[in-house]
Amino acid sequence: MARGKTQPLLQDRSGNESDQIEEHKDGNAQELTRTFNPRTQAWDIFRQQFWRLLFTAVLVALVIITLTIYDNRQAIAHKDKNAFNTITTILNLALGLNFLEAFKDMAKVLRWRVLANRKFTVRETDLILGGESLVKLSTLMRESMKKPLTCSVCACWLALNLLAQASVAIISLTYSLDNGVDSSTITTSSGMVSVPRVDCYYNNGVCTTDPDQPPEIAQNEAHAYGELTQGLEGCPYTTDEDIFSSSQDCQYFYSNNRQEFAYRFAEYNPRDRRRAYPYQTQRLIKTSPGQCYQYTPRENDTYFTDSRDGPQSMVVHRFSNGTDEDLIEVSRSKTAFDSTTYAYIGIQAPQNASAVACGPRCIWVYAIRFNGTVTHRGTDIFKCPITVSTVTNTADPAHFVPNNTARMAAASIALTGRYTNPIGDPMKHWQQYQLYPYGSHWETDTLTPQEVGSRMAEFAIGSLTGMANLNKHTTIPGTLPTLGFHLSVKWRYVVALMACITGVHCFLVGLIIFIARPVAIPGDSNLVTARLLQGMVSKLGEKGGLLKGKEIADAIQWEVLGSADGRGSVGYGVRDGKDGMVLEVGEGMVSRKELPGGRFPDGEYA
Numbered sequence: 001m002a003r004g005k006t007q008p009l010l011q012d013r014s015g016n017e018s019d020q021i022e023e024h025k026d027g028n029a030q031e032l033t034r035t036f037n038p039r040t041q042a043w044d045i046f047r048q049q050f051w052r053l054l055f056t057a058v059l060v061a062l063v064i065i066t067l068t069i070y071d072n073r074q075a076i077a078h079k080d081k082n083a084f085n086t087i088t089t090i091l092n093l094a095l096g097l098n099f100l101e102a103f104k105d106m107a108k109v110l111r112w113r114v115l116a117n118r119k120f121t122v123r124e125t126d127l128i129l130g131g132e133s134l135v136k137l138s139t140l141m142r143e144s145m146k147k148p149l150t151c152s153v154c155a156c157w158l159a160l161n162l163l164a165q166a167s168v169a170i171i172s173l174t175y176s177l178d179n180g181v182d183s184s185t186i187t188t189s190s191g192m193v194s195v196p197r198v199d200c201y202y203n204n205g206v207c208t209t210d211p212d213q214p215p216e217i218a219q220n221e222a223h224a225y226g227e228l229t230q231g232l233e234g235c236p237y238t239t240d241e242d243i244f245s246s247s248q249d250c251q252y253f254y255s256n257n258r259q260e261f262a263y264r265f266a267e268y269n270p271r272d273r274r275r276a277y278p279y280q281t282q283r284l285i286k287t288s289p290g291q292c293y294q295y296t297p298r299e300n301d302t303y304f305t306d307s308r309d310g311p312q313s314m315v316v317h318r319f320s321n322g323t324d325e326d327l328i329e330v331s332r333s334k335t336a337f338d339s340t341t342y343a344y345i346g347i348q349a350p351q352n353a354s355a356v357a358c359g360p361r362c363i364w365v366y367a368i369r370f371n372g373t374v375t376h377r378g379t380d381i382f383k384c385p386i387t388v389s390t391v392t393n394t395a396d397p398a399h400f401v402p403n404n405t406a407r408m409a410a411a412s413i414a415l416t417g418r419y420t421n422p423i424g425d426p427m428k429h430w431q432q433y434q435l436y437p438y439g440s441h442w443e444t445d446t447l448t449p450q451e452v453g454s455r456m457a458e459f460a461i462g463s464l465t466g467m468a469n470l471n472k473h474t475t476i477p478g479t480l481p482t483l484g485f486h487l488s489v490k491w492r493y494v495v496a497l498m499a500c501i502t503g504v505h506c507f508l509v510g511l512i513i514f515i516a517r518p519v520a521i522p523g524d525s526n527l528v529t530a531r532l533l534q535g536m537v538s539k540l541g542e543k544g545g546l547l548k549g550k551e552i553a554d555a556i557q558w559e560v561l562g563s564a565d566g567r568g569s570v571g572y573g574v575r576d577g578k579d580g581m582v583l584e585v586g587e588g589m590v591s592r593k594e595l596p597g598g599r600f601p602d603g604e605y606a
Helices: 038-071 078-117 122-129 134-143 148-173 215-231 240-244 403-410 449-470 491-516 526-540 549-560
Strands: 034-036 175-179 186-196 234-237 252-255 261-267 279-289 293-307 310-320 325-331 339-344 357-359 362-369 380-388 432-437 473-483 485-489 570-577 580-587 603-605
Touching: 034 038, 038 078, 038 485, 038 491, 078 122, 078 148, 078 175, 078 485, 078 491, 078 570, 122 134, 122 549, 122 570, 134 148, 148 491, 186 261, 186 279, 186 449, 215 403, 215 449, 234 240, 240 261, 240 279, 252 449, 261 449, 261 473, 279 449, 279 473, 293 325, 325 339, 325 362, 357 380, 362 403, 362 449, 380 403, 380 449, 403 449, 526 549, 526 580, 580 603
Parallel strands: 234 252
Antiparallel strands: 034 603, 175 485, 186 473, 252 261, 261 279, 279 380, 293 310, 293 380, 310 325, 339 362, 339 432, 357 362, 362 380, 570 580
16 A cells, blocks of 8 residues: 555445545555444444335335225226236335345344354355345255254355245235226216116017007006015105215105105116116116095995996995085905005096196195004005106106106006996096005005005106116116226234235344344455455465355365364454454354453554
């Protein structure tokens, strides 16, 4: 080293310039020294490991945040699924690589404690110095099969590395991205959708109100669909918002006082042939009873008349409520004790009714509650106007339910599809009756007039619901539902695994700092390692530049150190030099266990 020139500063293991440089006052070359203090060294190692530990904590937090965000989403679209898979894959890879690098950093610290504890052969020393490589560690374990302690330590470190990588891989087992199965997991977009035809009641794909179709079919279908009401799940509502926020399981809705009923229309993906994942629209149709009236048949003013069913086949009730009075004909076959008969008494079919219509979408419907020995009640007659609303929030002609279909639904509880004619009258008279015995849901025992009207309106909404569910479909522009995905997270396993990953990393950092305390830990630079091996490797002179590591180790072990039997004679320790204590890897070094207190002495090292 040339005298009088400024010398390069020695870089310590953390990359900072050494503050241990002293210059002799006589102008001689500078002496490079470093002070070893276990406490200062512990902080240096902690700062080095802290950034790895912080990165682990950040990645763990990002994994939890990602799972939380996607778990809170009811439905995940295909493009969002790809984004989720990309994010989680990157995070898992980053966490695995971070663990790999963290273990390498730890191995670079532990190797000095291992070499300081006892003597090894040159070959073992070379493999231990490369211990951050799992391949070299595996080689050391294989070549040390006759040394149980060395083999066991290698096996434990390899297992710990594999366990760390396995814990990262297990993260993907704590959640699953499942295919959706119903409308709770749909995503929507504009497109062509499948919607039910609601312009009439269809039978075998044919509109039953077409001129060439017998009118009996439409009336019979309207009643048959209404009978399905009892098999449908209804949900209560106060406002329309309650309907719009309800689940798919609600097939129709009723107001809290059951004086209004509603059906919510849906749109379907044309590929969804089972109609498993509809998009629930904001289109509603409602039914409701108006002001209902109760009458009592006039005493001794009931008589029989003839009809096509035979002589005396019709019973006529004259009734009054003290203000109004009227009469009603009922087929004797539709009367029974302790029962209720609903009646449509219009001459024309309901879709064309005028005399019994109470509006363009309203029909007067009657109910005769007969006396009996079970109920011990008298006979009462009820008269209710049943109205079907227009469809709200329509955007296409296919959304409309026409007036004639609405009137058919309003009268559906009384319809049979069978006309009744007086004898000798060639014109079809469409008075119709449906009898419900005691115990039926539609029987009216103890009900008030408005509650009777509620039964009629509920039957009407059931008829419309059946029509919407069973009619044939058509394709129009709308909101297209697509079945998405749903993230299922096993949170207790996620939290436990993430806590374990972070906690084990923290524990290992603390353990490494504790294990390294008695030993001076050099930097991890190749130049530092070359400096410590200088005394041993220099004995080869200028030879061996192209030899492999094992060949150089054998040459030093057998030819230079003269230990052909391969016994350990090399260690990492302290020796006295002309300028003070010297750290070195070589033969004849004082091991840690031979030092006072089993630790490297504090102070300056040359």
